[in-house]
Amino acid sequence: MYLFRLALASLANRRFTAILTAFAIALSVCLLLAVERVRTEARASFASTISGTDLIVGARSGSVNLLLYSVFRIGNATNNIRWDSFEHFANNPKVKWAIPMSLGDSHRGYRVMGTSEAYFDHYQYGHRQNLELATGRAFQTDPFEVVLGAEVAQALHYTLGDKLVLAHGVAAISLVKHDDKPFTVVGILKRTGTPVDRTLHISLGGMEAIHVDWHNGVPAQGKARISAEQARNMDLKPQAITAFMLGLNSKISTFALQREINEFRGEPMMAILPGVALQELWSLMSTAEKALFVVSLFVVLTGLIGMLTAILTSLNERRREMAILRSVGARPWHIATLLVFEALALALAGVVAGVGLLYVCIALAQGYVQSNYGIYLPLAWPSEYEWTLLGGILAAALLMGCVPAWRAYRQSLADGLSIRL
Known part of the structure; x- marks a missing residue:
């Protein structure tokens, strides 16, 4: 232990260089642990973008494609589903609740989703968290009401009572708009850190109302146009939807109902388990995830090389110190061990400071990261x-540390009790 105390005293004598070296290691350790924690929690958050939903059903395509357009609002469906097919499975005895979804329109680059009141009652994200309204209410009987995601309201500066016009299609800039049927903002959801924040929610009746006078993707002209007031008095029951989500009474019946949907003779459909599809999608991004981790490892390696450089640089300046140690009885292996302990002390100080810095950063950024990116970074003890x-x-x-230790060992043997320059 006296050698370790001697190593600490030697570092204290060169405190400025030692502090800078330990700080460089601390930064690299903090970055490594931050990347690892963000990676782990991002994966957990990604997997919890949707929770509590047993099956997602859409037109027959790939499972990742169905997940992307139904949950992440990316891409488009290969086909629609008839409304009677949705009702067939929504009324299935195994089904506890069903959420229909109709996609295809947008507003200034943000997706519009037609759905029912069940969406606000049963859709969950994160750790079984329900959607909550920050202000206002959900849409009700009027088809021209819209509930905004938090990001939409913030980015476009919408408040309750504002009017907005939806556009046909999902392009950021659309030349075809439903400007004869404006919507009124009646509610704004609390931030979730999920694609819900980037979505405008309208009723299925509202989705039908803006397309009631459209034929083959083209709006009617002249007297054939139907006004918003006329549309309110029409039967706005949808003929088709894009997809739907199902919650079941028992998890045991999940696979049986999935097989029943996949083999449905009414029309080609497929049902996916959200968790399985999320894992499949995450595996596609594993290369970038590993690349980020490797970069952080190289940053740590750079910090350690900086430590090695600092110790090696000081060796020639410390030959007199080592000769004095030899003169009071220190053996060459004592000198070598002293250098190893110095390297270990610097690394230990850097690791402790890096962990502390990580927790300070998490404490400061925890709320912001969770509200904006949906990633919860816990102030937890380091994992295994x-x-x-x-x-x-x-x-x-x-x-x-063995590298400078070996050099010091060789020098102390060559120098003996006097310095040889």
């Missing part, structure tokens, strides 16, 4: 894997 990473950093520092 994070402890392994920290142990690996200390082991690497110990190995690197």
Whole structure:
């Protein structure tokens, strides 16, 4: 232990260089752990973009494609589903609730989704969290009411009572708009950190109303146009929807109902399990995830190399110190061990400071990251894997410390009790 105390005293004598070296290691450790924690929590958050939903049903295509357009509002469906097919499965004894979804329109680059009141009652995200309104209410009997996601309202500066016009299609700039049937903002949802924030929600009746005088994708002209007031008095029951979500009475019946939907003779449909599809989608992004982790490892390696450089640079300046140690009885291996302990002390100080810096950053950014990106970063004790990473950093520092230790050992043998320049 006296050698370790001597190493600490030596570092204290060179405190400015030691502090800078430890700080460089601390920054690299903080970055490594932050990347690992964000990666882990992002994966968990990604998997919880939708929760509590047992099956997502859409036209027959790929499972990832169905997940993308129904949950993440990316891409388009290959086909629609007839309304009577939706009712057939919504009324199935195994089904507890059903949420229909109709997509295809947009507003200034944000997707519009037609749905029912069941969406606000049963859709869940995160850890079984229900949607909540920050202000206003959900749409009711009037088909021309819209509930905005938090990001839409913030980015476009909408408040309750504002009027807006939807556009046909999903392009950021659309030349075809439903300007004869404006919608009124009646509610704004609380931020969720999910695609819900980037969505405008209208009723299925509202989706039918804006297309009631459209034929083959083209709006009617002249007297054939139907006004908003006329549309309110029409039967706005949808003929088709894009997809629907199902919650079941029992998890045991999930696979049986999935098989029943996939083999449905009425029209080609497919049902997916959201969790399985999310894992499949996440695996497609694993390359970028690993690349980010490798970059952070190289940052840690850079910090350790900086430590090695600092110790090696000081060796020639410390030859007199080592000769004095030899003169009071220190052996060459004592000198070598002293250098190893210095490297270990610097790395240990960097690791402790890096972990502390990580927790400070999490405490400061936790609320912002959760509200804007839907990623919850807990102030939790390091996980087993994070402890392994920290142990690996200390082991690497110990190995690197052997390099200056070996040089000091050789120099002390050559110098003896007097310095040879």
